[in-house]
Amino acid sequence: MTTIVIAEINNGSIQETTKELISAAHSIEGNPVLIIPCSNASTADGASNFEGVSQVIAAKSDVFGTYDASAWADALDSVMPQGTIVAAASQQSKDLAARIAAKRNLSVVQDVVSIENGEFTSPIYSGKAMQTVRCNGDAVITVRANIFNPVSSGGSNSVQVVDTSGNVATAVREMIERASKRLDVSEANIIISGGRGMGDPSNFSHLEQIADVIGAAVGASRAAVDTWDEIPHSMQVGQTGKTVNPNLYIAVGISGAIQHLAGMRSSKYIVAINKDADAPIFQHADYGIVATWEETLPVLKAAFQSMMA
Numbered sequence: 001m002t003t004i005v006i007a008e009i010n011n012g013s014i015q016e017t018t019k020e021l022i023s024a025a026h027s028i029e030g031n032p033v034l035i036i037p038c039s040n041a042s043t044a045d046g047a048s049n050f051e052g053v054s055q056v057i058a059a060k061s062d063v064f065g066t067y068d069a070s071a072w073a074d075a076l077d078s079v080m081p082q083g084t085i086v087a088a089a090s091q092q093s094k095d096l097a098a099r100i101a102a103k104r105n106l107s108v109v110q111d112v113v114s115i116e117n118g119e120f121t122s123p124i125y126s127g128k129a130m131q132t133v134r135c136n137g138d139a140v141i142t143v144r145a146n147i148f149n150p151v152s153s154g155g156s157n158s159v160q161v162v163d164t165s166g167n168v169a170t171a172v173r174e175m176i177e178r179a180s181k182r183l184d185v186s187e188a189n190i191i192i193s194g195g196r197g198m199g200d201p202s203n204f205s206h207l208e209q210i211a212d213v214i215g216a217a218v219g220a221s222r223a224a225v226d227t228w229d230e231i232p233h234s235m236q237v238g239q240t241g242k243t244v245n246p247n248l249y250i251a252v253g254i255s256g257a258i259q260h261l262a263g264m265r266s267s268k269y270i271v272a273i274n275k276d277a278d279a280p281i282f283q284h285a286d287y288g289i290v291a292t293w294e295e296t297l298p299v300l301k302a303a304f305q306s307m308m309a
């Protein structure tokens with residue numbers, strides 16, 4: 001079972017309570033995925049040293065600039081994996097938890113003060129009594145502050161960004177900036193691969209143009225190779241194609257099937273461009289841009305051109 005913690009954010013920074021939520025999630029099962037709603041991905045960098053998390057995902061969207069329950073629930077739902085969700089029992093997060101529970105058709109338990117053997121205890125009747133419930137399957141729970149011991153700050157997590165803001169120019173700039181912290185993009189060995197989402201083999205010319213700018217190789221998914229005669233098998237990346245290990249792998253219009261991941265997941269920095277926020281590739285990308293390639297590739301080409309100039 002996956003557990004997911006939604007970080008408690010105030011004024012664009014992660015609140016200490018988040019560390020307690022991670023600890024509460026440990027009482028449910030294993031290390032949780034930490035989701036950070038943010039309008040600026042640097043907000044999420046504050047969680048890079050949290051201990052006890054399996055993954056840190058910055059869910060970047062303009063909607064997180066101001067609280068709107070419905071918009072937040074929609075934006076989070078598209079990037080959160082399935083599982084039991086833990087949030088803070090603040091007024092705003094209780095509201096959000098209820099929205100997400102309704103959206104995912106899950107039970108919600110508010111104001112949890114104890115978690116034991118899969119049972120959640122919370123006060124009822126203004127604290128005059130306690131109730132203990134067990135949920136069938138996944139649930140959304142909110143946890144009261146100052147109950148669970150916060151996790152420490154000695155960890156080292158890389159922060160994955162899924163950018164649904166629709167502001168492609170900013171997303172591309174930020175992606176290059178973040179990638180540059182891990183590798184020298186102008187010197188990196190790079191593969192840019194296209195999938196069936198490219199729509200037509202002639203559209204691979206857009207990938208080739210970018211490849212020319214940065215000295216990259218062009219790859220493809222099996223669906224692209226199988227669908228179009230113009231895309232040769234020698235370009236296929238994956239289980240039945242090539243295993244590649246570049247510094248930078250850019251997947252364009254590729255869903256992220258397990259057989260494709262088998263050939264590229266060890267790349268040092270993975271960028272995904274896909275119009276579907278639910279595409280599995282985003283769970284493996286260091287930086288995901290939720291947009292069409294038609295919008296993104298011209299901006300990416302211009303950004304690389306100015307970087308290489």
Ligand SMILES: Cc1cc2nc3c(=O)[nH]c(=O)nc-3n(C[C@H](O)[C@H](O)[C@H](O)COP(=O)(O)OP(=O)(O)OC[C@H]3O[C@@H](n4cnc5c(N)ncnc54)[C@H](O)[C@@H]3O)c2cc1C
Nearest residue numbers: 195196197221222223238239240241253255260275292293
């Ligand atoms: C035994 C076996 C071995 C296999 N080996 C391999 C292998 O080696 N390599 C491999 O790749 N696959 C392999 N596969 C196939 C694999 O399971 C997938 O079917 C394949 O990877 C899907 O390719 P895709 O992501 O390009 O296509 P799809 O799954 O069709 O995904 C297309 C994606 O493009 C996105 N998209 C659509 N339009 C746009 C747009 N305008 N802008 C941005 N995004 C857009 C969609 O949202 C979608 O996510 C294998 C399968 C089997 C059974």
